[in-house]
Structure formats: structure tokens, C-alpha cells
Amino acid sequence: MHNHDHSILNITYLWAMPFLLLIILYVFAVYQSDKKYRKWPIYRTFSFIIGVICVLISIIGPIAEQAHTNFIFHMYTHILLGMLGPLLIVISAPITLLLRSISIGNARRLSKILKNQYIKFVSHPIIAALINLGGLWLLYATSLYHEMHASVLLAVVIHTHIFIAGYLLTTAIIYFDPTPHRTSFKMRSVVFILYMAGHSILSKWIYANPPNGVANIEAEIGALTMYYGGDIVDVIIVIILCYQFYTSATVRNTLKYGKYRFN
């Protein structure tokens, strides 16, 4: 019996290997980059490591295990996997580091991919926000949340979607990596306000309408976690968005134009 438990533990923790590999690769790439280019800021490395750990602990380990049966813990993983993890990884500028680490030919190919019309479409703030919120509404407002616990495949797909959707939205709003398809500050602000509103409306909706198979009290505390936890991450994104606008040349030169240009 003891042996049996032990082997299950080992298999589960094998899932951690790709994540550890990512961290090792990132640190190695930073080491290589520092030889050729200006020193890679240390906060980016920390941001990447903590970001990957956020994703990791929302998939395996004690919080993830609790999340299978407890909606409050599920909300912790929701914030770690879909909001805080993506934000920290975006801040770590992984694409910039990747472009530095591969051959020039491959870097050209990658930047060509980043410039294509599909990426342009999905990385538009409106589309990215719709993908993000749409997925969440589907998950909590239909029976999908209940079904997720019965199927491993569904759970993997949903968790992957939540991370990618969070990453996509964050890169659409704040810029740390090369961004070929930029949109105006006005566009990003308006979309992000609407996204924040949608997220808080959904959490209040969950408060009143618990998903299938979730007890009332758990839904209420889970909804509060989503509401206030979401606020913390969203406000960090708003601060970065405004800071990036504040340091932009258009704002510094306002007086030359005589008016604000929100682009």
C-alpha cells in the first residue's frame, strides 16, 4: 500500500520536469545573453522563475489537489494559472530572450511568425479579452466546470486554455517583448476596463449562482477570492499600462502638440 502511494506520487511529480527544464533553459539563455549583450535585468529572471512556479503549483502539489474538490482552492489556482503566472512570465520578456538565444536565421523565421495575420488577430486586445472572458463564462456558467472533474483530457485542455488566454491578454495590454501589432493606449485602456468589469461581474454572478456540484458557501468564498484576487493582479497591470504610457514620448512632448495624444 505504501509503495503504491509512493509510485503515484512519483508519476504526478514527473509533470514538474518540463517546468524545471524551462527554468533551467531560461537561466542558461540569460547566461549566454550576458556574454554578448547588455546585462539581462535580474528582476526578469526572478519574474520568470516565480511565474513558472505559480503555474506549477496550480497544476501539481497540495493546492492543485485541494482544487479538485474545493472551489475556494480552485479559485486560487484560477488566479495563479490565469492571471499572476502569465503576468510574471510576460514581465520576464521570454520572446526577447529567445530571439537572442537562437541563430539569426531562426530568429528571422520566428519574428516572421509573430508578424503573421493570425497572431495579429488573436493578439488584438478585443479578441484576446473575448477569448479570456468567453472561456471563463463557459467554464463557470455552464456545466463545463462539473464535467472538467470527470475527464483528465478536458482538465488539461481547460488549464492550458486558461494559461494561454491569460498570457495573450496580458501581452495585448502591456508591452515587454517585441510587439509587431501595437494598438493605441486608448484602445488598450478601454478594453482592459471592460475586461476588469466582466471579470468582477462574473465573480458576483458565481456568488449568486454556484456552478454545478459546488456548495453555496464555497461558491461565495470562491467568488470573493476571484473578485479581490483578480483586482490585485488587474491593478498591477493597470499601473504598468499607465507607467508605459507615462514614459512614452507622446506624453513627454504633450506641450509641443498642445494636446494629449492617446496612442
Add this chain to the structure above:
Amino acid sequence: MRTAKRTLEALNFWSGILFGLGAVAFIDETIFHQILHWHHFYDKSTTSIGLISDGLFHAFSWFATVASLFMVADLRRKNSWNKKRWFGSYILGAGLFQLYDGIIQHKILNLHQIRYNVEIFYYDLVWNLIAAVMIIIGLVILQSEKQKSELKVCEE
């Protein structure tokens, strides 16, 4: 030159308004929701339009708080922060939002009440009176600042 001055005046004004709005939303959240527990997080009788209005204002007030402070930073960077004008519009913005909250959100949309199991009329009265007083104080400060700056222009 004229347009640059107008731009800075507008920036001072809007920065104050937005910060006032954000400050009232913040006080509402911390004092009435978290500390006193007078307001309810979600009144089960809330209509969906009320829920949407609440969500939009919640999001906008966070954005307004952050953006207005960056506007102040920008004004200071340009040596153009007019504290009196800013403070006047801050009080005005706070009063306007308090009035919106007290009349539209609490009464018309029935989002939630100020407090439960009490005679609500007096609470509503005090709430909206404070809002009205803030609006008047804000307007008076803005008016006196305007006259003063016009006087300066004449002297020059």
C-alpha cells in the same frame, strides 16, 4: 502657447475629477464593505443591469485612481501642478460620484442599500447631502481659482 496652457488646465481638472471618483470608490469599498459591513457584496435582488453598472464602475474607479496619479506625476514633471485647481476638481469629482452612487446605484438600480434593517431614509439623506456639499465646495474652489488666475493674466 495658449493651447499648451489650456491643455495643462484641463489636465489638472480631469486628474482631480478622476482621483476624486477613485477615492470615493475606495472609501466605499474599505469602510462600508470591509470594515463596517453595512453594504452587501451582492444583494440577491440585484438586477442584471445593476450588476453591470456596478462592475463597470468598479473597474473604471480602479483605472481612474491609477491614471489620475500618473497625470499628477506628468504635471509635476512639467512644473505645472496647480494644487488648488486640482483639489477643487478632486472634491467635485468625489461629490459627483457619491451622488451617482447614492441616487442611481442605491435607489434607481437598487444595487444594495447603505445599511440593512434600519430606517434607510435618514442614511440616504445624509449620504446625498454630503455629496451635494462636496459638489458645492468643489465648484466654489474652482471658481475662486479661476478668478485668481484671470487676475494674474490681467496683471501681466
